[in-house]
Amino acid sequence: MIEQQLEIYPNIQFASDRSLLIKLGNEISREIHERVLKFFVLITSARIRGLQSIHPAYNSILITFDSFMISHNEIKDKIKSLLTEERSVKTPPPEVIEIPVCYDEEFAPDISIVAKRNSLTIEKVIQIHSQPEYLVYFLGFSPGFPYLGEMPKEIVTPRLLTPRLKVPAGSVAIGGDHTGIYPISSPGGWNIIGRTPLRLFSPENENPTLLKMSDRIKFVPITKKEFEQLKN
Amino acid sequence: MPLMKVIKPGFQSTIQDLGRFGFSNLGISISGAADAVSLRIGNLLIGNDQNSPALEMTLVGGEFIFDSDTIIAITGSNFQPTIDGKEIPLWKSIFVRSGQSISFGATQSGARCYLCIKGGFEVDKILGSFSTHLLTGIGGYKGRALLKNDELNYAGSNFKYLQPLKVKKEIVIELMNREKIFVTNAPQTDLFSTETINLFSSSVYSVSEETNRMGLRLNGPKLVNINNQDIVTEGVSLGAIQVSHDGNPIILFVEHQTTGGYPKIANIISAHLHKVGQLRPRDEIQFSFVSIEKAYEMRMHLESLISPMSLTLA
Numbered sequence: 001m002i003e004q005q006l007e008i009y010p011n012i013q014f015a016s017d018r019s020l021l022i023k024l025g026n027e028i029s030r031e032i033h034e035r036v037l038k039f040f041v042l043i044t045s046a047r048i049r050g051l052q053s054i055h056p057a058y059n060s061i062l063i064t065f066d067s068f069m070i071s072h073n074e075i076k077d078k079i080k081s082l083l084t085e086e087r088s089v090k091t092p093p094p095e096v097i098e099i100p101v102c103y104d105e106e107f108a109p110d111i112s113i114v115a116k117r118n119s120l121t122i123e124k125v126i127q128i129h130s131q132p133e134y135l136v137y138f139l140g141f142s143p144g145f146p147y148l149g150e151m152p153k154e155i156v157t158p159r160l161l162t163p164r165l166k167v168p169a170g171s172v173a174i175g176g177d178h179t180g181i182y183p184i185s186s187p188g189g190w191n192i193i194g195r196t197p198l199r200l201f202s203p204e205n206e207n208p209t210l211l212k213m214s215d216r217i218k219f220v221p222i223t224k225k226e227f228e229q230l231k232n
Numbered sequence: 233m234p235l236m237k238v239i240k241p242g243f244q245s246t247i248q249d250l251g252r253f254g255f256s257n258l259g260i261s262i263s264g265a266a267d268a269v270s271l272r273i274g275n276l277l278i279g280n281d282q283n284s285p286a287l288e289m290t291l292v293g294g295e296f297i298f299d300s301d302t303i304i305a306i307t308g309s310n311f312q313p314t315i316d317g318k319e320i321p322l323w324k325s326i327f328v329r330s331g332q333s334i335s336f337g338a339t340q341s342g343a344r345c346y347l348c349i350k351g352g353f354e355v356d357k358i359l360g361s362f363s364t365h366l367l368t369g370i371g372g373y374k375g376r377a378l379l380k381n382d383e384l385n386y387a388g389s390n391f392k393y394l395q396p397l398k399v400k401k402e403i404v405i406e407l408m409n410r411e412k413i414f415v416t417n418a419p420q421t422d423l424f425s426t427e428t429i430n431l432f433s434s435s436v437y438s439v440s441e442e443t444n445r446m447g448l449r450l451n452g453p454k455l456v457n458i459n460n461q462d463i464v465t466e467g468v469s470l471g472a473i474q475v476s477h478d479g480n481p482i483i484l485f486v487e488h489q490t491t492g493g494y495p496k497i498a499n500i501i502s503a504h505l506h507k508v509g510q511l512r513p514r515d516e517i518q519f520s521f522v523s524i525e526k527a528y529e530m531r532m533h534l535e536s537l538i539s540p541m542s543l544t545l546a
Contacts (some may be wrong), residue, residue: 002404004475005512013419014416014417014418015418015469015472015496015499016416016418016469016470016471016472016499016500016501016502016526017499017501017524017527017528017531018418018469018470018471018502018504019499020467021419021467026464027464028464040257051252052253052254053253053255053256053257054256054257054469055256055257055490056257056468057464057465057466057467057491057492058464058465058466059464059466060464060466060467061467062256062466062468062469064256064470065529067528067531068532068535069530071528072524072528096407132361136236138257139257139258139259140257140261140465140467140489140491141259141261141489141491141492142260142367142368142490143258143260143368144258144259145259147465156515183526184257184368184369186367201368202367203358203359204358208255208258208359209258209259213257
């Protein structure tokens with residue numbers, strides 16, 4: 001099965017007259033993630049003229065270009081020849097980032113739903129959620145939002161029937177078998193189980209996001225007092 | 233510094249330039265003018281850089297007072313602009329005197345009207361762009377749409393006299409025509425049957441009320457992909473036409489979420505994105521598929537129109 005994948009991928013196609021989609025597999029896995037990271041580094045460092053953005057995801061990379069600066073055929077050829085250099089790419093070792101989370105009920109309106117659904121105590125939910133080192137597969141959707149893997153099955157909880165109109169920035173939540181952090185205050189339908197005092201999105205900074213692709217993150221439980229101290 | 237005071241803000245008025253490029257991998261879509269062609273030509277008319285920040289108004293315009301002399305150009309759709317109660321033309325450079333007020337009404341044509349000002353509005357540059365991203369609350373004027381009594385700085389009277397210019401009539405007609413919107417294939421076009429693709433390109437769709445800078449939801453024949461399946465979440469392109477489970481197509485627009493898990497049946501060509509920015513709720517549209525090569529030719533043609541050659545003495 002894996003051999004077959006290597007034969008078919010990478011597959012390059014036009015996503016529009018100003019974008020190319022490179023597919024590197026058909027599923028979500030850490031192996032495919034490593035290839036996505038390699039190609040992301042490769043394409044980023046090539047500094048192709050007319051290239052506007054490079055958006056990695058689970059098993060694909062979307063490249064947007066300005067067709068007035070570089071024609072569709074020219075960029076497709078450039079990307080094709082770059083992809084043959086996969087073996088030469090060195091990726092930096094992943095950074096582990098600790099995210100302090102206060103699971104206090106004030107910040108965790110839905111933690112009891114998660115506990116009840118899975119027949120666990122709240123303390124146990126916190127322990128399970130803060131146990132793994134999560135992989136940041138990529139950022140996307142909204143500013144600074146990390147797609148994280150993999151959450152332990154013991155705390156899987158379906159999304160809320162009615163999404164909230166406003167989820168505060170920094171909320172840590174569970175939606176189905178995913179966990180995530182809301183970088184900005186927005187509507188949302190995930191179960192909120194805590195809040196981090198850290199800012200995930202700071203538009204005034206040159207590096208506006210706290211996290212980046214391939215980081216490993218670890219949730220560290222903190223008290224409300226520590227939350228207030230870190231917030232200030 | 234010269235000030236423009238907001239007397240009435242209009243329905244949704246934001247400061248926009250051509251967008252914030254290069255941050256999609258952080259989840260930040262480009263934003264920028266919904267009709268970038270009108271913004272570029274407006275800036276061209278008054279000798280600005282084409283990327284200068286201007287005011288984008290939506291459906292209903294506002295009223296503004298200027299405390300210093302300046303030159304402006306109004307482009308895009310006709311929002312019935314007047315200066316001190318007297319009607320003024322679109323697509324033309326216009327001298328505004330200190331103390332005069334410009335007032336706009338409801339649109340007589342499309343969704344957006346641009347007020348470009350000599351030297352551009354003075355707002356903070358965030359991540360390389362002046363454009364407002366409403367969803368994120370960044371850029372433009374305080375990251376939001378204008379409100380009554382806001383005061384915006386502009387470059388002011390430190391300029392030489394400008395020969396009044398206007399855009400040639402036939403160019404305006406060509407740019408504002410939106411009879412047909414051209415699309416190319418998208419990554420999941422082949423998840424739809426030939427019948428469904430034909431249905432999509434032969435039907436008339438109407439723009440729903442649920443329409444904003446993030447996306448335009450369309451009403452019309454439902455489109456179902458072969459297995460009614462989702463895809464692994466991937467990056468999405470500006471102008472992608474995504475089909476959700478209910479079978480209704482949605483055009484992802486300038487403030488779109490940068491990723492999506494629904495199949496995309498088609499993608500608006502670059503040369504027609506500005507037409508999408510002029511679509512209003514209840515407007516009817518039809519799509520037509522073209523090749524990537526044809527889309528490229530049309531982009532080159534469009535660029536040739538956004539030039540001083542399209543202007544003439546007023």
